[in-house]
Each structure stands twice: as structure tokens, then as C-alpha cells.
Amino acid sequence: MADIKRSGSDAAGYVLDRVSTSEALAREWADSPSLAAHETQARDFGYSESALVFRIGEEWLALATTVVNEVADARAVHSLPHQRNQAVLGVLNIRGALRICVSLARLFQVGGASAKATGQHLLVAMHEGQILVFPVDEVAGVHRYDAQDVGAAPTTLAHAATQYTQGLLDWRGRKIGLLDHGLLFYALNRSMT
Structure with missing residues (x-):
């Protein structure tokens, strides 16, 4: 060749x-x-919503597909000087543009103080014009559900992710947290300013 x-x-x-x-x-x-x-076919079964299911450490979560732009392979993250928020890992290149990379593992305190900051894949998400990138360990795929089937998140959980969870979904015999992307982006915006 x-x-x-x-x-x-x-x-x-x-x-x-x-x-x-x-x-x-x-x-x-x-x-x-x-x-x-x-x-x-999904609409015929009453499934009006969809979310991308992914794993961070041992925690399975979902994010509305309306905010997920793409799933990319992991790549080098360049640190930002003077960043006070431990969840902000730095910036990385997505399709020729620098994007802020945020560790959900650190934000949600998944895996304790030694939470792995990077994952095998990157979720590129956009909400109200802002694009953030989240490293995740595994992406399971899209899960369709009916909005009425979203269960309330129990208030008894002491997990940091529950404050960013709008409810629970049934997925493959387990309950997973459906993230409130509006609240997530709002909280991250406030912490980065």
C-alpha cells in the first residue's frame, strides 16, 4: 500500500x-x-421518551437523548489552571472545538475519594447552547420509556447523584437514575463561574 x-x-x-x-x-x-x-413501534407501545443508559463505576444512570450529541472514544484532557471545582477535569478537543470535560464520578462522589476521573467513552451533551463532555465507563445504549413510568427518586438515599436525579427508570431488572440535565448544567455553570 x-x-x-x-x-x-x-x-x-x-x-x-x-x-x-x-x-x-x-x-x-x-x-x-x-x-x-x-x-x-416504540410509539405504539406507549414509549414517548428515550434516554442514553451509561455506567460510571458501579452506578448505572441515564441522560435524555435530547441532550446527547454524540458518544466518542476517550482522549487526552488538558487541565485548566486555577480550577476550584474538582469535577472539572479540563478541556478536550471534540470535532475541532475545545469543550469542558466534567467528571460525573467526582461530582456524584461515585467510588469515594479515589473516584476514577476518566472513562472509556465520552458523552458529549448540549443544553441551552452549552456543550459539556462527561467521561463514562460504559454505554449500554438507548432505553425507551413512557414519561408516566418514571418513578420518584427515594429521599432516603445518601448518594450525591440523587440531587441531580429527576426519577428512576426500570431497565433490565434494575432501577437506574434518570438525570435532570437542566439542574446538572445549571449547577455546573454556577460552579465554573
Whole structure:
């Protein structure tokens, strides 16, 4: 296989072509008949909402798919000087833009003081124009549910994640916390200013 060398402008064009190709592929997939059939079937069963289920340490959580932009592979995080919030790990590059990376493990105090800050995957989430990136250990996929089936979060739990949980979902025989993304983004914005 021949080694292809590109000039700076050729390489940039190549990368941009790849991005537009992946965006075109994503649009094609979103418009595919099989996805439309799956969405129709989910609505027929009364499932009006969806959330991305993921794991941090031993804790399974869910975040509304309306705020999840993408799931990416882990990459280098560059620290920010003078950051007081222990949950803010720093910034990283997502599609050519620097984004703030926040450890939910540290924020929710999952795994104690030695909570692992980084994970195998990155959730890129956007709410009210702000984009944050959350490292997670595992992504299970999208879970569809009916909004009426969201159970109340028990007030007896002493877990830090419960203050950011709007309710509990039944998923694969267990209860998982559905995060309140509005509250989560609000709290993180206040702590970073």
C-alpha cells in the first residue's frame, strides 16, 4: 500500500470531507425506513421518551437523548489552571472545538475519594447552547420509556447523584437514575463561574 503524503491544505480538505461524509451517513441512517419503523413501534407501545443508559463505576444512570450529541472514544484532557471545582477535569478537543470535560464520578462522589476521573467513552451533551463532555465507563445504549413510568427518586438515599436525579427508570431488572440535565448544567455553570 502506497504511503500518501498530503500538504497542509490537502490534509485539512481530506478531514473536512470525512466529517461531511460521516454527517451525510448519519442523516441517511436517521432517514432510513428501519429506524422510522422502530420509532413507530416504540410509539405504539406507549414509549414517548428515550434516554442514553451509561455506567460510571458501579452506578448505572441515564441522560435524555435530547441532550446527547454524540458518544466518542476517550482522549487526552488538558487541565485548566486555577480550577476550584474538582469535577472539572479540563478541556478536550471534540470535532475541532475545545469543550469542558466534567467528571460525573467526582461530582456524584461515585467510588469515594479515589473516584476514577476518566472513562472509556465520552458523552458529549448540549443544553441551552452549552456543550459539556462527561467521561463514562460504559454505554449500554438507548432505553425507551413512557414519561408516566418514571418513578420518584427515594429521599432516603445518601448518594450525591440523587440531587441531580429527576426519577428512576426500570431497565433490565434494575432501577437506574434518570438525570435532570437542566439542574446538572445549571449547577455546573454556577460552579465554573
